[in-house]
Amino acid sequence: MKVPVLDNGGQWTHREWRVLRDLGVESRIVPNTVPFSDLDADGVVLSGGALSLEGTATKLGRVADWIDQVPVPVLAICVGHQFLGRHFGGRVGRAAAPEFGRVDLTVDEPDHPLFIGLPPHLTVWASHNDAVLDAPPGWLVLAHSPSCDVEAMAHPSRPIWGVQFHPEVEHTEGGVEIFRHFLAACRR
Numbered sequence: 001m002k003v004p005v006l007d008n009g010g011q012w013t014h015r016e017w018r019v020l021r022d023l024g025v026e027s028r029i030v031p032n033t034v035p036f037s038d039l040d041a042d043g044v045v046l047s048g049g050a051l052s053l054e055g056t057a058t059k060l061g062r063v064a065d066w067i068d069q070v071p072v073p074v075l076a077i078c079v080g081h082q083f084l085g086r087h088f089g090g091r092v093g094r095a096a097a098p099e100f101g102r103v104d105l106t107v108d109e110p111d112h113p114l115f116i117g118l119p120p121h122l123t124v125w126a127s128h129n130d131a132v133l134d135a136p137p138g139w140l141v142l143a144h145s146p147s148c149d150v151e152a153m154a155h156p157s158r159p160i161w162g163v164q165f166h167p168e169v170e171h172t173e174g175g176v177e178i179f180r181h182f183l184a185a186c187r188r
Contacts, residue, residue: 001025001026001042001043001183001186001187002025002026002027002040002041002042003020003025003026003027003041003042003043003044003045003183003186004027004028004029004030004039004041004044004045005017005020005027005028005029005030005044005045005047006030006031006032006034006044006045006046006047006061006063006080007029007030007031007032007047008032008046008047008048008049008060008061008079008080008083009047009049009079010047010048010049010077010078010079011048011127012047012048012166012168012169013029013047013048014029015166015168015169016045016047016077016168017029018168019167019168019175019176019179020045020179020183023176023179023180023183025183029047031061032046032060032061032062032063033061033062034061034062035062035065035066036062036065036066036069036070041072042072042186042187043072043073043074043075043182043183043185043186044070044072044073044074044075045074045075045076045077045080045182046060046063046074046075046076046077046080046081046083046084047077047078047079047080048077048078048079048080048127048166049078049079049080060079060080060083063080063083063087064087067084067087067160070160072159072186073159073160073161073182073185073186074159074160074161075161075162075163075178075179075182076160076161076162076163077162077163077166077167077168078126078127078163078164078165078166079130080162081132081152081153081162081163081164082130082131082132082162082164084136084153084155084160084162085132085134085135085136085150085153085162087136088136088137088139088155089136089137090132090133090134090135090136090137090139090150091132091133091134092130092131092132092133093130093131093133094129094130094131095129095130095131095133095147095148096147097147102123102124102125102171103123103124103125103126103145103147103148103151103165104121104122104123104145104146105121105122105123105124105143105144105145105151105152105165106120106121106143106144106145107119107120107121107122107142107143107152108141108142108143108144109140109141109142109143109154112140112142112154113181113184113185114142114152114154114161114163114178114181114182115142115143115152115174115178115181116181117177118174118177118178119173119174122172122173122174123171123172123173124145124151124165124166124167124171124172124173124174124175125165125166125169125171125172126145126148126164126165126166127166131148131149131150131164132150132153132162132164133149133150134150135150135153136153138156139153139154139155139156140153140154140156141153142154142161143163145165148164150164151163151164151165152164152165159185161182163178167179
């Protein structure tokens with residue numbers, strides 16, 4: 001199975017790659033300017049990044065060029081999550097209370113494939129000033145925290161998921177399981 005990590009300039013992009021590799025997946029870090037036709041992918045991870053999307057039309061490489069047609073599962077992390085929110089019609093902006101470090105996550109949809117089998121409350125690691133303030137129309141909010149209403153979300157009909165927190169960081173409870181759940185969708 002091949003799951004590249006599209007690099008959006010995140011501080012932990014290499015950790016996303018490493019988790020995938022440790023789970024036995026063929027992965028590589030590629031620039032977000034690569035056209036989807038060049039990826040040869042069974043799934044795609046959109047990395048986090050320091051870029052702020054608040055109040056801008058800032059592009060995220062070529063992701064907007066292919067995200068509407070991508071036929072494989074997508075897991076978007078941090079700024080990748082925010083990009084999905086904005087791209088599909090949600091609202092992204094400055095978080096009322098930025099999250100850096102430990103965050104108490106409440107899973108709102110425990111039967112969703114991304115969180116199945118995980119406890120309803122997890123300690124996760126986050127690092128962001130901006131957030132998805134309103135999920136895109138029709139998207140399911142999967143989890144929230146005291147400071148962020150949309151910590152995780154899912155496309156209404158496609159295997160496209162976004163998480164504001166960082167499942168690749170060892171301090172995130174259930175992070176490896178979240179990657180395993182994503183990979184299960186890639187295998188289908």
